[in-house]
Amino acid sequence: MKDILVEKLREDRDLSDSQLKALIESDEHDAALMKAADEVRRAHYGDRVYLRGLIEISSYCKNNCLYCGLRAGNRNAERYRLSEEQILSCCEEGYELGYRTFVLQGGEDPYFTDEMICEIVRQIKKRYPDCAVTLSLGEKPRESYEKYHEAGADRYLLRHETADAEHYAKLHPGDMSLENRKRCLYDLKEIGFQVGSGFMVGSPYQTTENLIADLRFLQRLQPDMIGIGPYITHKDTPFKDQQGGSLELSLRMLSILRLMFPYALLPSTTALGTIDPMGRELGLKAGGNVVMPNLSPTDVREKYAIYDNKICTGEESAQCRRCLEMRIESAGYRAVTDRGDVKRG
Numbered sequence: 498m499k500d501i502l503v504e505k506l507r508e509d510r511d512l513s514d515s516q517l518k519a520l521i522e523s524d525e526h527d528a529a530l531m532k533a534a535d536e537v538r539r540a541h542y543g544d545r546v547y548l549r550g551l552i553e554i555s556s557y558c559k560n561n562c563l564y565c566g567l568r569a570g571n572r573n574a575e576r577y578r579l580s581e582e583q584i585l586s587c588c589e590e591g592y593e594l595g596y597r598t599f600v601l602q603g604g605e606d607p608y609f610t611d612e613m614i615c616e617i618v619r620q621i622k623k624r625y626p627d628c629a630v631t632l633s634l635g636e637k638p639r640e641s642y643e644k645y646h647e648a649g650a651d652r653y654l655l656r657h658e659t660a661d662a663e664h665y666a667k668l669h670p671g672d673m674s675l676e677n678r679k680r681c682l683y684d685l686k687e688i689g690f691q692v693g694s695g696f697m698v699g700s701p702y703q704t705t706e707n708l709i710a711d712l713r714f715l716q717r718l719q720p721d722m723i724g725i726g727p728y729i730t731h732k733d734t735p736f737k738d739q740q741g742g743s744l745e746l747s748l749r750m751l752s753i754l755r756l757m758f759p760y761a762l763l764p765s766t767t768a769l770g771t772i773d774p775m776g777r778e779l780g781l782k783a784g785g786n787v788v789m790p791n792l793s794p795t796d797v798r799e800k801y802a803i804y805d806n807k808i809c810t811g812e813e814s815a816q817c818r819r820c821l822e823m824r825i826e827s828a829g830y831r832a833v834t835d836r837g838d839v840k841r842g
């Protein structure tokens with residue numbers, strides 16, 4: 498028997514708010530939802546899973562997001578920064594492993610001036626002209642984004658976190674606003690970046706209505722990539738007693754996103770792999786088509802602790818590439834390392 502709601506979502510790439518609510522709040526559509534998401538993913542991307550080499554360049558952050566272990570107020574956080582030389586040697590290693598996208602991610606660290614970021618981007622593009630450079634360095638003035646793009650950066654990841662201003666205010670201190678976050682995202686699009694946004698699933702105080710608002714916002718923004726993952730508690734944050742997001746709801750939202758945004762790059766995130774040993778495989782089966790193995794030097798990985806019990810931070814992490822390839826295959830897909838620019842249609 499066909500699931501009418503799921504088929505309507507597949508067909509129209511859209512549903513009414515009340516239909517979305519029904520889908521989000523019940524587990525009875527899950528099997529049909531995941532099956533449809535996998536079919537749509539295969540129609541657009543076959544069995545390909547794109548690998549992006551992630552380099553965590555700084556664990557310093559001037560912000561104080563209430564959910565994040567790297568928040569400025571966390572005196573227990575261990576801080577580090579990679580030098581330009583270290584970043585370039587991560588890229589060298591990644592390039593030899595076959596990676597053709599490098600993602601430079603970090604907290605909002607004023608130590609890295611625009612000039613430094615641009616120089617790093619120029620160096621990577623000069624040495625590896627066939628590679629895409631993705632930045633994920635938070636909220637900046639439009640002029641900074643323009644400089645990064647001018648220097649050769651191709652893509653920018655900035656999750657909107659939640660599209661409801663009241664909810665946003667519960668997750669962030671008063672000096673941050675949803676308005677500025679949106680301004681950043683629209684600036685990035687206008688400048689010509691391929692843009693990634695996204696949100697946490699099961700973040701404190703999140704309602705179904707908030708999740709629907711997230712989907713509506715993404716329909717307006719039309720990002721190339723959408724990163725979602727479960728909220729995971731960090732012990733040294735004001736949210737230390739809050740519950741984490743569930744695997745089930747995270748997978749359900751991933752499948753809904755695949756049906757609403759068939760063309761999108763949807764990562765199966767480390768956060769999914771952290772809350773369940775098979776989380777990343779399940780994320781791929783639910784519609785995900787990107788994984789981002791960590792290329793950061795192994796001795797700093799533990800320090801990039803945005804949430805508790807993050808995987809791939811210990812000894813085993815030198816083997817992430819092999820480990821992930823095996824996991825991708827075991828889930829029924831194939832790892833590819835090419836740039837994998839988004840194809841809309």
Ligand code: 5AD
Pocket residue numbers: 564565566655656658696697726727728729730731768803804
């Ligand atoms: N749990 C899950 N995801 C988190 N992020 C930050 N803190 C947490 C947490 N405690 C996510 C945010 C941010 C991305 C880099 O990591 O969505 O955008």
Ligand code: SF4
Pocket residue numbers: 558559560561562565566567568569603604605635803
């Ligand atoms: Fe900083 Fe990002 Fe963590 Fe917020 S989520 S505290 S901006 S690293």
Ligand code: FES
Pocket residue numbers: 808809813814816817818820821
């Ligand atoms: Fe990092 Fe398996 S992916 S150890």
